[in-house]
Amino acid sequence: MIQKKWWHGKVAYQIYPKSFQDTTGNGIGDLRGIIRRLDYLKDLGIDIIWISPCYQSPLADQGYDISDYYKIDPRFGTMEDMEELIAQAKERGISILMDLVVNHCSDEHIWFQKALQDPYGPYGKYFYFEKGVNGQPPNNWRGYFGGSAWEPVPGTDLYYLHLFHKKQPDLNWENPALREEIYQMMSWWMDKGLAGFRIDAIINIKKALPFTDYSYPPDRDDGLASATTMLADAVGIGTFLGEMRDRVFHKYDAFTVGEVFNVKDEELADFIGDNGYFSTMFDFRAAVWGGDPRGWYCSRHITPEDYKSCCFAAQKQMEQIGYLSNIIENHDEPRGVSRYIPAADLSDHAKKLLAIVSFMLRGLPWIYQGQELGMENLPFTSIEEIDDISTLDEYAVARRNGLTAEEALAAVSFYSRDNARTPFQWDASANAGFTEATPWLRVNPNYTRINAAAQIHDPCSVFSCYKALIVLRKDPDYADTIVYGSLEPFREEEENLMAFYRHGKTQTLLILANFRKEPRTVTLPGQCRKVLLNNYDTFSIRNDNTVTLEDYQAVILDISK
Numbered sequence: 001m002i003q004k005k006w007w008h009g010k011v012a013y014q015i016y017p018k019s020f021q022d023t024t025g026n027g028i029g030d031l032r033g034i035i036r037r038l039d040y041l042k043d044l045g046i047d048i049i050w051i052s053p054c055y056q057s058p059l060a061d062q063g064y065d066i067s068d069y070y071k072i073d074p075r076f077g078t079m080e081d082m083e084e085l086i087a088q089a090k091e092r093g094i095s096i097l098m099d100l101v102v103n104h105c106s107d108e109h110i111w112f113q114k115a116l117q118d119p120y121g122p123y124g125k126y127f128y129f130e131k132g133v134n135g136q137p138p139n140n141w142r143g144y145f146g147g148s149a150w151e152p153v154p155g156t157d158l159y160y161l162h163l164f165h166k167k168q169p170d171l172n173w174e175n176p177a178l179r180e181e182i183y184q185m186m187s188w189w190m191d192k193g194l195a196g197f198r199i200d201a202i203i204n205i206k207k208a209l210p211f212t213d214y215s216y217p218p219d220r221d222d223g224l225a226s227a228t229t230m231l232a233d234a235v236g237i238g239t240f241l242g243e244m245r246d247r248v249f250h251k252y253d254a255f256t257v258g259e260v261f262n263v264k265d266e267e268l269a270d271f272i273g274d275n276g277y278f279s280t281m282f283d284f285r286a287a288v289w290g291g292d293p294r295g296w297y298c299s300r301h302i303t304p305e306d307y308k309s310c311c312f313a314a315q316k317q318m319e320q321i322g323y324l325s326n327i328i329e330n331h332d333e334p335r336g337v338s339r340y341i342p343a344a345d346l347s348d349h350a351k352k353l354l355a356i357v358s359f360m361l362r363g364l365p366w367i368y369q370g371q372e373l374g375m376e377n378l379p380f381t382s383i384e385e386i387d388d389i390s391t392l393d394e395y396a397v398a399r400r401n402g403l404t405a406e407e408a409l410a411a412v413s414f415y416s417r418d419n420a421r422t423p424f425q426w427d428a429s430a431n432a433g434f435t436e437a438t439p440w441l442r443v444n445p446n447y448t449r450i451n452a453a454a455q456i457h458d459p460c461s462v463f464s465c466y467k468a469l470i471v472l473r474k475d476p477d478y479a480d481t482i483v484y485g486s487l488e489p490f491r492e493e494e495e496n497l498m499a500f501y502r503h504g505k506t507q508t509l510l511i512l513a514n515f516r517k518e519p520r521t522v523t524l525p526g527q528c529r530k531v532l533l534n535n536y537d538t539f540s541i542r543n544d545n546t547v548t549l550e551d552y553q554a555v556i557l558d559i560s561k
Protein backbone atom coordinates (compact mmCIF):
# COMPACT_ATOMS: atom_id res chain seq x y z
CA MET A 1 0.00 0.00 0.00
CA ILE A 2 1.42 3.37 -0.98
CA GLN A 3 1.63 6.24 1.49
CA LYS A 4 -1.44 8.49 1.24
CA LYS A 5 -0.81 12.02 -0.01
CA TRP A 6 -2.96 15.17 -0.05
CA TRP A 7 -3.13 15.24 -3.83
CA HIS A 8 -4.26 11.66 -4.49
CA GLY A 9 -7.96 12.49 -4.41
CA LYS A 10 -7.65 15.64 -6.49
CA VAL A 11 -8.32 16.47 -10.12
CA ALA A 12 -5.72 18.28 -12.21
CA TYR A 13 -5.97 20.47 -15.30
CA GLN A 14 -3.42 21.62 -17.86
CA ILE A 15 -3.53 25.11 -19.30
CA TYR A 16 -1.68 25.97 -22.48
CA PRO A 17 -1.64 29.71 -21.91
CA LYS A 18 -1.08 30.76 -25.49
CA SER A 19 -4.42 29.24 -26.47
CA PHE A 20 -6.58 29.67 -23.38
CA GLN A 21 -7.94 33.23 -23.19
CA ASP A 22 -6.66 36.45 -24.69
CA THR A 23 -7.48 39.63 -22.75
CA THR A 24 -5.09 42.07 -24.42
CA GLY A 25 -6.16 41.72 -28.03
CA ASN A 26 -2.87 40.36 -29.39
CA GLY A 27 -4.31 37.02 -30.50
CA ILE A 28 -2.35 35.20 -27.78
CA GLY A 29 -3.76 33.96 -24.49
CA ASP A 30 -2.39 35.49 -21.28
CA LEU A 31 -2.24 35.19 -17.52
CA ARG A 32 -5.08 37.64 -16.98
CA GLY A 33 -7.12 35.37 -19.21
CA ILE A 34 -6.44 32.50 -16.85
CA ILE A 35 -7.43 34.64 -13.87
CA ARG A 36 -10.66 35.55 -15.65
CA ARG A 37 -11.48 31.86 -16.11
CA LEU A 38 -10.60 30.60 -12.65
CA ASP A 39 -14.25 30.45 -11.65
CA TYR A 40 -14.99 28.29 -14.66
CA LEU A 41 -12.30 25.86 -13.50
CA LYS A 42 -13.50 26.00 -9.92
CA ASP A 43 -17.02 25.20 -11.08
CA LEU A 44 -15.71 22.22 -13.04
CA GLY A 45 -14.08 20.98 -9.83
CA ILE A 46 -10.39 21.47 -10.57
CA ASP A 47 -7.89 21.44 -7.68
CA ILE A 48 -4.49 21.62 -9.38
CA ILE A 49 -3.48 23.56 -12.48
CA TRP A 50 -0.30 23.06 -14.50
CA ILE A 51 0.50 26.06 -16.64
CA SER A 52 2.65 25.34 -19.68
CA PRO A 53 5.62 27.73 -19.93
CA CYS A 54 4.93 31.44 -19.81
CA TYR A 55 8.50 32.55 -19.00
CA GLN A 56 10.37 34.94 -21.24
CA SER A 57 11.00 33.11 -24.46
CA PRO A 58 11.43 33.59 -28.19
CA LEU A 59 8.69 30.92 -28.48
CA ALA A 60 10.64 28.84 -30.99
CA ASP A 61 9.08 25.82 -29.27
CA GLN A 62 6.16 27.72 -27.78
CA GLY A 63 7.88 28.63 -24.53
CA TYR A 64 9.76 25.37 -24.01
CA ASP A 65 12.77 27.50 -24.92
CA ILE A 66 13.27 29.79 -21.94
CA SER A 67 15.47 32.86 -22.24
CA ASP A 68 14.89 34.07 -18.66
CA TYR A 69 13.55 31.79 -15.93
CA TYR A 70 12.85 34.78 -13.67
CA LYS A 71 10.64 36.71 -16.08
CA ILE A 72 7.19 36.31 -17.53
CA ASP A 73 7.10 36.84 -21.28
CA PRO A 74 5.37 40.20 -21.89
CA ARG A 75 3.06 38.52 -24.38
CA PHE A 76 1.65 36.52 -21.47
CA GLY A 77 1.65 39.34 -18.90
CA THR A 78 3.78 40.40 -15.97
CA MET A 79 5.19 38.89 -12.79
CA GLU A 80 2.45 40.77 -10.90
CA ASP A 81 -0.14 38.94 -12.99
CA MET A 82 1.53 35.67 -12.08
CA GLU A 83 1.50 36.53 -8.39
CA GLU A 84 -2.13 37.53 -8.60
CA LEU A 85 -2.95 34.31 -10.41
CA ILE A 86 -1.31 32.23 -7.68
CA ALA A 87 -3.14 34.22 -4.99
CA GLN A 88 -6.53 34.11 -6.70
CA ALA A 89 -6.18 30.40 -7.35
CA LYS A 90 -5.34 29.85 -3.69
CA GLU A 91 -8.47 31.71 -2.64
CA ARG A 92 -10.41 29.14 -4.64
CA GLY A 93 -8.50 26.22 -3.18
CA ILE A 94 -6.58 25.67 -6.42
CA SER A 95 -2.85 24.90 -6.49
CA ILE A 96 -0.60 26.12 -9.28
CA LEU A 97 2.25 24.21 -10.92
CA MET A 98 4.73 25.84 -13.25
CA ASP A 99 6.43 23.95 -16.03
CA LEU A 100 10.04 23.19 -15.15
CA VAL A 101 12.03 23.10 -18.38
CA VAL A 102 15.61 22.40 -17.37
CA ASN A 103 16.95 19.91 -19.86
CA HIS A 104 17.59 22.90 -22.07
CA CYS A 105 17.06 26.65 -22.22
CA SER A 106 16.86 29.05 -25.15
CA ASP A 107 19.86 29.99 -27.25
CA GLU A 108 18.83 33.54 -26.36
CA HIS A 109 19.39 32.91 -22.63
CA ILE A 110 22.22 34.99 -21.22
CA TRP A 111 24.07 31.83 -20.15
CA PHE A 112 24.21 30.64 -23.72
CA GLN A 113 25.09 34.04 -25.08
CA LYS A 114 28.04 34.20 -22.69
CA ALA A 115 28.97 30.63 -23.53
CA LEU A 116 29.12 31.46 -27.23
CA GLN A 117 31.46 34.35 -26.48
CA ASP A 118 33.76 32.07 -24.49
CA PRO A 119 32.98 28.38 -25.01
CA TYR A 120 35.91 27.39 -22.79
CA GLY A 121 34.88 29.76 -19.98
CA PRO A 122 32.56 29.11 -17.02
CA TYR A 123 29.33 29.44 -19.04
CA GLY A 124 30.63 27.14 -21.74
CA LYS A 125 30.49 24.47 -19.06
CA TYR A 126 26.76 25.08 -18.63
CA PHE A 127 26.29 23.45 -22.04
CA TYR A 128 27.84 20.73 -24.15
CA PHE A 129 30.41 22.08 -26.59
CA GLU A 130 32.39 19.48 -28.49
CA LYS A 131 34.80 19.52 -31.37
CA GLY A 132 33.56 18.21 -34.71
CA VAL A 133 35.14 15.22 -36.39
CA ASN A 134 36.50 15.87 -39.87
CA GLY A 135 34.17 18.78 -40.36
CA GLN A 136 31.20 16.69 -39.21
CA PRO A 137 29.22 16.81 -35.95
CA PRO A 138 30.80 15.06 -32.92
CA ASN A 139 28.47 12.07 -33.29
CA ASN A 140 25.45 10.77 -35.18
CA TRP A 141 22.61 11.56 -32.78
CA ARG A 142 19.39 12.83 -34.26
CA GLY A 143 17.43 15.44 -32.33
CA TYR A 144 13.76 14.91 -31.53
CA PHE A 145 12.76 17.57 -34.03
CA GLY A 146 14.84 16.09 -36.83
CA GLY A 147 18.38 16.54 -38.16
CA SER A 148 21.63 16.34 -36.24
CA ALA A 149 21.48 17.07 -32.52
CA TRP A 150 24.61 19.20 -32.99
CA GLU A 151 24.80 22.73 -34.31
CA PRO A 152 28.08 24.28 -35.45
CA VAL A 153 29.31 27.34 -33.56
CA PRO A 154 30.24 29.83 -36.31
CA GLY A 155 33.93 30.66 -36.57
CA THR A 156 35.05 27.68 -34.45
CA ASP A 157 35.51 23.94 -34.80
CA LEU A 158 32.93 23.45 -32.04
CA TYR A 159 29.36 22.23 -32.04
CA TYR A 160 26.76 22.50 -29.28
CA LEU A 161 24.29 19.81 -28.35
CA HIS A 162 20.53 20.29 -28.67
CA LEU A 163 18.39 17.19 -28.33
CA PHE A 164 15.39 19.32 -29.26
CA HIS A 165 15.43 22.35 -31.59
CA LYS A 166 18.67 24.17 -32.35
CA LYS A 167 17.25 27.09 -30.39
CA GLN A 168 17.11 24.80 -27.32
CA PRO A 169 20.71 24.07 -26.27
CA ASP A 170 20.99 21.27 -23.70
CA LEU A 171 22.12 22.26 -20.23
CA ASN A 172 25.03 20.35 -18.79
CA TRP A 173 23.76 18.67 -15.63
CA GLU A 174 27.19 17.16 -14.98
CA ASN A 175 28.26 20.66 -13.92
CA PRO A 176 27.46 21.31 -10.21
CA ALA A 177 27.43 25.08 -10.80
CA LEU A 178 24.61 24.68 -13.33
CA ARG A 179 22.67 22.47 -10.95
CA GLU A 180 23.02 25.11 -8.21
CA GLU A 181 21.57 27.76 -10.53
CA ILE A 182 18.62 25.50 -11.30
CA TYR A 183 17.86 24.68 -7.66
CA GLN A 184 18.04 28.36 -6.74
CA MET A 185 15.64 29.24 -9.51
CA MET A 186 13.25 26.47 -8.49
CA SER A 187 13.30 27.63 -4.87
CA TRP A 188 12.67 31.21 -5.98
CA TRP A 189 9.53 30.04 -7.75
CA MET A 190 8.42 27.83 -4.86
CA ASP A 191 8.74 30.86 -2.57
CA LYS A 192 6.13 32.57 -4.73
CA GLY A 193 3.59 30.06 -3.49
CA LEU A 194 3.60 27.37 -6.13
CA ALA A 195 2.51 23.88 -5.16
CA GLY A 196 5.17 22.40 -7.40
CA PHE A 197 6.12 21.66 -10.97
CA ARG A 198 5.38 19.62 -14.04
CA ILE A 199 8.83 18.51 -15.10
CA ASP A 200 9.67 18.64 -18.77
CA ALA A 201 11.68 16.11 -20.78
CA ILE A 202 13.55 15.20 -17.63
CA ILE A 203 14.94 11.81 -18.64
CA ASN A 204 17.20 13.62 -21.11
CA ILE A 205 19.30 15.38 -18.50
CA LYS A 206 21.59 12.35 -18.22
CA LYS A 207 23.54 11.66 -21.38
CA ALA A 208 25.57 8.58 -22.22
CA LEU A 209 29.10 10.01 -22.11
CA PRO A 210 31.58 10.30 -23.67
CA PHE A 211 29.77 11.17 -26.88
CA THR A 212 30.09 8.34 -29.36
CA ASP A 213 28.43 7.28 -32.55
CA TYR A 214 25.67 4.75 -32.42
CA SER A 215 26.58 2.15 -34.93
CA TYR A 216 23.29 0.28 -34.89
CA PRO A 217 21.77 0.35 -38.33
CA PRO A 218 20.62 3.95 -38.64
CA ASP A 219 16.88 4.09 -37.95
CA ARG A 220 16.12 6.50 -40.80
CA ASP A 221 17.58 7.20 -44.21
CA ASP A 222 19.34 10.32 -42.87
CA GLY A 223 21.98 7.97 -41.42
CA LEU A 224 21.44 9.23 -37.88
CA ALA A 225 20.42 7.42 -34.71
CA SER A 226 17.59 8.64 -32.52
CA ALA A 227 18.63 10.25 -29.25
CA THR A 228 16.38 7.79 -27.46
CA THR A 229 18.85 5.04 -28.38
CA MET A 230 21.43 6.83 -26.28
CA LEU A 231 19.09 7.16 -23.29
CA ALA A 232 19.11 3.40 -22.82
CA ASP A 233 22.86 3.62 -22.13
CA ALA A 234 22.77 6.69 -19.91
CA VAL A 235 23.30 5.54 -16.34
CA GLY A 236 23.05 7.50 -13.13
CA ILE A 237 20.23 10.00 -13.60
CA GLY A 238 19.16 9.22 -10.03
CA THR A 239 22.07 11.21 -8.62
CA PHE A 240 20.72 14.38 -10.21
CA LEU A 241 17.07 13.71 -9.52
CA GLY A 242 17.66 12.65 -5.93
CA GLU A 243 19.63 15.81 -5.35
CA MET A 244 16.85 17.93 -6.87
CA ARG A 245 14.29 16.20 -4.65
CA ASP A 246 16.37 16.65 -1.50
CA ARG A 247 17.45 20.20 -2.23
CA VAL A 248 14.09 21.57 -3.39
CA PHE A 249 11.06 19.29 -3.41
CA HIS A 250 11.44 17.98 0.13
CA LYS A 251 12.02 21.42 1.55
CA TYR A 252 8.72 22.64 0.15
CA ASP A 253 6.79 19.38 0.23
CA ALA A 254 6.25 20.07 -3.45
CA PHE A 255 3.87 18.17 -5.70
CA THR A 256 5.68 17.16 -8.86
CA VAL A 257 4.65 15.35 -11.99
CA GLY A 258 7.30 14.10 -14.35
CA GLU A 259 7.12 13.98 -18.09
CA VAL A 260 9.06 10.76 -18.26
CA PHE A 261 9.50 8.67 -21.37
CA ASN A 262 11.99 5.83 -21.71
CA VAL A 263 12.38 5.20 -17.99
CA LYS A 264 13.94 1.83 -17.24
CA ASP A 265 11.43 -0.53 -15.63
CA GLU A 266 13.71 -1.33 -12.72
CA GLU A 267 13.91 2.40 -11.91
CA LEU A 268 10.18 3.08 -11.73
CA ALA A 269 10.04 2.80 -7.95
CA ASP A 270 12.93 5.24 -7.67
CA PHE A 271 10.92 7.69 -9.75
CA ILE A 272 7.50 7.55 -8.10
CA GLY A 273 7.75 5.17 -5.18
CA ASP A 274 7.15 6.45 -1.66
CA ASN A 275 10.37 8.44 -1.56
CA GLY A 276 10.53 8.84 -5.33
CA TYR A 277 12.14 11.68 -7.20
CA PHE A 278 8.66 12.84 -8.19
CA SER A 279 5.19 12.61 -6.71
CA THR A 280 3.81 11.05 -9.88
CA MET A 281 4.43 10.78 -13.60
CA PHE A 282 2.26 10.69 -16.69
CA ASP A 283 1.20 7.43 -18.25
CA PHE A 284 2.07 7.75 -21.94
CA ARG A 285 1.54 4.14 -22.94
CA ALA A 286 -1.48 4.81 -25.13
CA ALA A 287 0.06 8.01 -26.50
CA VAL A 288 3.19 6.28 -27.76
CA TRP A 289 1.41 3.15 -28.96
CA GLY A 290 1.97 2.51 -32.68
CA GLY A 291 4.90 4.93 -32.93
CA ASP A 292 7.45 4.05 -35.59
CA PRO A 293 11.13 5.01 -35.61
CA ARG A 294 10.80 5.97 -39.28
CA GLY A 295 8.36 8.75 -38.45
CA TRP A 296 4.69 9.60 -38.04
CA TYR A 297 3.96 8.68 -41.63
CA CYS A 298 4.59 5.02 -40.69
CA SER A 299 2.83 5.07 -37.31
CA ARG A 300 -0.14 2.84 -36.71
CA HIS A 301 -3.45 4.20 -35.46
CA ILE A 302 -4.51 2.81 -32.11
CA THR A 303 -7.72 0.77 -31.75
CA PRO A 304 -10.02 0.57 -28.70
CA GLU A 305 -8.54 -2.87 -27.95
CA ASP A 306 -5.02 -1.47 -27.94
CA TYR A 307 -6.14 1.42 -25.79
CA LYS A 308 -7.58 -1.01 -23.28
CA SER A 309 -4.38 -3.09 -23.24
CA CYS A 310 -2.26 0.00 -22.67
CA CYS A 311 -4.38 1.19 -19.75
CA PHE A 312 -4.51 -2.20 -18.07
CA ALA A 313 -0.78 -2.83 -18.54
CA ALA A 314 0.11 0.51 -16.97
CA GLN A 315 -2.26 -0.09 -14.08
CA LYS A 316 -0.79 -3.51 -13.39
CA GLN A 317 2.75 -2.31 -13.59
CA MET A 318 2.17 0.56 -11.18
CA GLU A 319 -0.24 -0.91 -8.66
CA GLN A 320 2.47 -1.76 -6.12
CA ILE A 321 4.83 1.04 -7.05
CA GLY A 322 3.13 4.39 -7.02
CA TYR A 323 0.36 6.64 -8.20
CA LEU A 324 0.20 7.40 -11.92
CA SER A 325 -1.15 10.49 -13.64
CA ASN A 326 -3.69 9.56 -16.30
CA ILE A 327 -4.20 11.66 -19.38
CA ILE A 328 -6.29 11.50 -22.52
CA GLU A 329 -4.29 14.21 -24.27
CA ASN A 330 -1.96 17.14 -23.72
CA HIS A 331 -0.38 19.94 -25.76
CA ASP A 332 1.95 17.46 -27.49
CA GLU A 333 -0.71 15.02 -28.58
CA PRO A 334 -3.72 15.06 -30.87
CA ARG A 335 -7.11 15.37 -29.23
CA GLY A 336 -7.92 12.10 -27.46
CA VAL A 337 -11.44 11.85 -28.83
CA SER A 338 -10.04 12.00 -32.38
CA ARG A 339 -7.33 9.50 -31.59
CA TYR A 340 -8.92 6.83 -29.43
CA ILE A 341 -12.39 6.79 -30.98
CA PRO A 342 -12.60 5.61 -34.58
CA ALA A 343 -13.63 8.64 -36.67
CA ALA A 344 -16.83 7.03 -37.91
CA ASP A 345 -17.98 6.40 -34.33
CA LEU A 346 -17.34 9.85 -32.88
CA SER A 347 -20.28 11.09 -30.82
CA ASP A 348 -20.91 12.69 -27.45
CA HIS A 349 -21.62 9.25 -26.05
CA ALA A 350 -18.21 8.05 -27.20
CA LYS A 351 -16.49 11.15 -25.78
CA LYS A 352 -18.15 10.56 -22.41
CA LEU A 353 -17.20 6.89 -22.50
CA LEU A 354 -13.56 7.88 -22.89
CA ALA A 355 -13.86 10.29 -19.98
CA ILE A 356 -15.48 7.64 -17.79
CA VAL A 357 -12.90 4.92 -18.40
CA SER A 358 -9.99 7.29 -17.98
CA PHE A 359 -11.33 8.86 -14.78
CA MET A 360 -12.10 5.52 -13.23
CA LEU A 361 -8.58 4.17 -13.59
CA ARG A 362 -6.49 4.28 -10.45
CA GLY A 363 -4.39 7.44 -10.54
CA LEU A 364 -4.64 11.20 -10.69
CA PRO A 365 -6.96 12.27 -13.53
CA TRP A 366 -5.80 15.16 -15.72
CA ILE A 367 -7.87 17.24 -18.08
CA TYR A 368 -6.14 19.16 -20.86
CA GLN A 369 -7.93 22.40 -21.68
CA GLY A 370 -10.91 21.79 -23.93
CA GLN A 371 -10.95 18.04 -23.27
CA GLU A 372 -13.86 18.67 -20.93
CA LEU A 373 -15.81 19.99 -23.93
CA GLY A 374 -14.85 17.13 -26.22
CA MET A 375 -12.74 19.39 -28.44
CA GLU A 376 -11.60 17.58 -31.59
CA ASN A 377 -8.67 17.57 -33.99
CA LEU A 378 -8.48 20.41 -36.49
CA PRO A 379 -9.22 19.49 -40.11
CA PHE A 380 -6.02 20.99 -41.59
CA THR A 381 -6.37 21.96 -45.23
CA SER A 382 -2.76 22.90 -45.90
CA ILE A 383 0.67 22.57 -44.30
CA GLU A 384 0.71 26.38 -44.21
CA GLU A 385 -1.77 26.21 -41.36
CA ILE A 386 0.68 24.34 -39.17
CA ASP A 387 2.93 26.22 -36.80
CA ASP A 388 4.42 23.36 -34.76
CA ILE A 389 8.08 22.61 -35.48
CA SER A 390 7.67 18.93 -34.80
CA THR A 391 4.82 18.53 -37.30
CA LEU A 392 6.74 20.49 -39.93
CA ASP A 393 9.69 18.16 -39.49
CA GLU A 394 7.53 15.04 -39.72
CA TYR A 395 5.90 16.44 -42.85
CA ALA A 396 9.32 16.90 -44.44
CA VAL A 397 10.28 13.33 -43.45
CA ALA A 398 7.12 11.99 -45.06
CA ARG A 399 7.74 13.98 -48.25
CA ARG A 400 11.36 12.81 -48.43
CA ASN A 401 10.08 9.28 -48.24
CA GLY A 402 7.91 9.65 -51.28
CA LEU A 403 4.51 10.70 -49.94
CA THR A 404 2.67 13.28 -52.02
CA ALA A 405 1.91 16.62 -50.39
CA GLU A 406 -1.63 15.48 -49.80
CA GLU A 407 -0.64 12.13 -48.32
CA ALA A 408 1.98 13.71 -46.09
CA LEU A 409 -0.52 16.27 -44.80
CA ALA A 410 -3.03 13.52 -44.06
CA ALA A 411 -0.37 11.47 -42.24
CA VAL A 412 0.86 14.27 -40.00
CA SER A 413 -2.57 15.85 -39.42
CA PHE A 414 -3.59 12.90 -37.31
CA TYR A 415 -0.68 13.35 -34.89
CA SER A 416 0.01 17.07 -35.10
CA ARG A 417 0.60 18.86 -31.81
CA ASP A 418 -1.33 21.80 -33.22
CA ASN A 419 -4.55 19.78 -32.96
CA ALA A 420 -4.54 20.40 -29.24
CA ARG A 421 -3.15 23.91 -29.47
CA THR A 422 -6.05 25.55 -31.29
CA PRO A 423 -7.75 28.26 -29.23
CA PHE A 424 -10.09 27.26 -26.43
CA GLN A 425 -13.72 27.33 -27.53
CA TRP A 426 -15.50 29.50 -25.01
CA ASP A 427 -18.64 30.43 -26.92
CA ALA A 428 -20.18 30.77 -30.39
CA SER A 429 -19.08 34.39 -30.93
CA ALA A 430 -16.26 35.35 -33.31
CA ASN A 431 -13.04 33.40 -32.66
CA ALA A 432 -14.89 31.27 -30.13
CA GLY A 433 -14.61 34.07 -27.55
CA PHE A 434 -10.88 33.42 -27.32
CA THR A 435 -9.73 36.75 -28.73
CA GLU A 436 -11.00 39.89 -30.40
CA ALA A 437 -7.95 39.91 -32.64
CA THR A 438 -6.72 37.35 -35.15
CA PRO A 439 -5.88 34.23 -33.15
CA TRP A 440 -2.27 33.01 -33.41
CA LEU A 441 -3.56 29.61 -34.54
CA ARG A 442 -6.76 28.90 -36.43
CA VAL A 443 -9.86 28.26 -34.34
CA ASN A 444 -11.45 24.88 -35.01
CA PRO A 445 -14.48 25.67 -37.23
CA ASN A 446 -16.65 23.39 -35.08
CA TYR A 447 -16.61 26.00 -32.28
CA THR A 448 -20.15 27.14 -33.03
CA ARG A 449 -21.29 23.67 -31.97
CA ILE A 450 -18.61 22.68 -29.44
CA ASN A 451 -18.07 25.44 -26.87
CA ALA A 452 -18.21 26.01 -23.14
CA ALA A 453 -21.21 28.35 -23.14
CA ALA A 454 -23.33 25.73 -24.89
CA GLN A 455 -22.30 23.02 -22.45
CA ILE A 456 -22.01 24.32 -18.92
CA HIS A 457 -25.74 24.43 -18.27
CA ASP A 458 -26.63 21.38 -20.36
CA PRO A 459 -26.89 18.33 -18.10
CA CYS A 460 -26.27 16.03 -21.07
CA SER A 461 -23.09 17.73 -22.27
CA VAL A 462 -19.59 16.29 -22.25
CA PHE A 463 -18.70 19.04 -19.77
CA SER A 464 -21.44 17.88 -17.39
CA CYS A 465 -20.17 14.32 -17.65
CA TYR A 466 -16.68 15.43 -16.58
CA LYS A 467 -18.20 17.45 -13.78
CA ALA A 468 -20.20 14.45 -12.59
CA LEU A 469 -17.07 12.30 -12.65
CA ILE A 470 -15.28 14.85 -10.50
CA VAL A 471 -18.18 15.02 -8.05
CA LEU A 472 -18.15 11.23 -7.84
CA ARG A 473 -14.38 11.12 -7.23
CA LYS A 474 -14.91 13.43 -4.26
CA ASP A 475 -18.07 11.79 -2.93
CA PRO A 476 -17.20 10.62 0.60
CA ASP A 477 -19.18 7.42 0.02
CA TYR A 478 -17.01 6.40 -2.95
CA ALA A 479 -13.81 8.46 -2.87
CA ASP A 480 -11.68 5.90 -1.08
CA THR A 481 -12.52 3.19 -3.61
CA ILE A 482 -12.10 5.43 -6.63
CA VAL A 483 -8.86 6.93 -5.40
CA TYR A 484 -7.20 3.89 -3.86
CA GLY A 485 -9.19 0.79 -4.82
CA SER A 486 -7.34 -1.87 -6.76
CA LEU A 487 -8.20 -2.39 -10.42
CA GLU A 488 -9.12 -5.77 -11.82
CA PRO A 489 -10.08 -6.20 -15.48
CA PHE A 490 -13.46 -7.81 -16.15
CA ARG A 491 -13.91 -9.98 -19.28
CA GLU A 492 -10.71 -8.53 -20.64
CA GLU A 493 -10.73 -10.84 -23.65
CA GLU A 494 -14.08 -9.55 -24.92
CA GLU A 495 -13.33 -7.37 -27.89
CA ASN A 496 -14.18 -3.69 -27.58
CA LEU A 497 -15.57 -4.11 -24.10
CA MET A 498 -13.48 -2.14 -21.64
CA ALA A 499 -14.63 -3.27 -18.24
CA PHE A 500 -13.01 -3.38 -14.84
CA TYR A 501 -13.66 -3.56 -11.14
CA ARG A 502 -12.38 -1.13 -8.58
CA HIS A 503 -12.18 -3.00 -5.30
CA GLY A 504 -12.23 -0.82 -2.21
CA LYS A 505 -11.99 -1.84 1.44
CA THR A 506 -15.69 -2.46 1.75
CA GLN A 507 -17.14 -1.93 -1.68
CA THR A 508 -16.72 -2.90 -5.32
CA LEU A 509 -17.48 -0.77 -8.33
CA LEU A 510 -17.83 -2.14 -11.84
CA ILE A 511 -17.15 0.02 -14.87
CA LEU A 512 -18.61 -1.24 -18.15
CA ALA A 513 -17.80 0.54 -21.39
CA ASN A 514 -19.03 -0.64 -24.77
CA PHE A 515 -16.27 0.64 -27.01
CA ARG A 516 -18.18 0.13 -30.29
CA LYS A 517 -21.36 1.20 -32.07
CA GLU A 518 -23.13 -2.15 -31.93
CA PRO A 519 -25.01 -2.82 -28.68
CA ARG A 520 -23.95 -5.77 -26.55
CA THR A 521 -25.39 -7.76 -23.69
CA VAL A 522 -23.40 -8.39 -20.55
CA THR A 523 -24.28 -10.52 -17.54
CA LEU A 524 -23.45 -8.66 -14.36
CA PRO A 525 -21.15 -10.55 -12.00
CA GLY A 526 -23.19 -9.49 -8.95
CA GLN A 527 -26.23 -7.57 -7.79
CA CYS A 528 -26.17 -3.91 -8.74
CA ARG A 529 -26.90 -1.72 -5.72
CA LYS A 530 -26.73 1.57 -7.53
CA VAL A 531 -25.95 3.07 -10.93
CA LEU A 532 -23.46 5.82 -10.11
CA LEU A 533 -23.00 7.21 -13.59
CA ASN A 534 -24.38 6.49 -17.02
CA ASN A 535 -23.70 8.31 -20.29
CA TYR A 536 -27.22 7.45 -21.53
CA ASP A 537 -30.62 8.28 -20.04
CA THR A 538 -31.56 4.65 -19.85
CA PHE A 539 -30.08 1.54 -18.34
CA SER A 540 -32.05 -1.41 -17.10
CA ILE A 541 -31.13 -4.68 -15.50
CA ARG A 542 -33.19 -7.70 -16.47
CA ASN A 543 -34.34 -10.39 -14.06
CA ASP A 544 -31.56 -12.69 -15.21
CA ASN A 545 -29.04 -9.94 -14.29
CA THR A 546 -28.17 -9.15 -17.91
CA VAL A 547 -27.87 -5.62 -19.23
CA THR A 548 -27.65 -4.20 -22.72
CA LEU A 549 -25.05 -1.56 -23.41
CA GLU A 550 -25.90 0.70 -26.34
CA ASP A 551 -23.58 2.32 -28.90
CA TYR A 552 -20.65 3.59 -26.76
CA GLN A 553 -22.59 3.32 -23.55
CA ALA A 554 -20.57 3.39 -20.32
CA VAL A 555 -21.82 2.93 -16.77
CA ILE A 556 -20.34 2.91 -13.29
CA LEU A 557 -22.11 0.46 -10.99
CA ASP A 558 -21.88 -0.16 -7.30
CA ILE A 559 -21.96 -3.94 -7.02
CA SER A 560 -20.80 -4.21 -3.41
CA LYS A 561 -22.11 -7.28 -1.63
Ligand code: NOJ
Nearest residue numbers: 061064101164200201332
Ligand atom coordinates in the same frame (compact mmCIF):
# COMPACT_ATOMS: atom_id res chain seq x y z
C1 NOJ B 1 8.07 18.25 -23.90
C2 NOJ B 1 7.11 19.37 -24.06
O1 NOJ B 1 5.86 18.98 -23.58
C3 NOJ B 1 7.12 19.73 -25.52
O2 NOJ B 1 6.07 20.60 -25.87
C4 NOJ B 1 8.45 20.30 -25.85
O3 NOJ B 1 8.55 20.51 -27.24
C5 NOJ B 1 9.59 19.37 -25.41
N1 NOJ B 1 9.38 18.74 -24.15
C6 NOJ B 1 10.88 20.14 -25.30
O4 NOJ B 1 10.84 20.98 -24.18
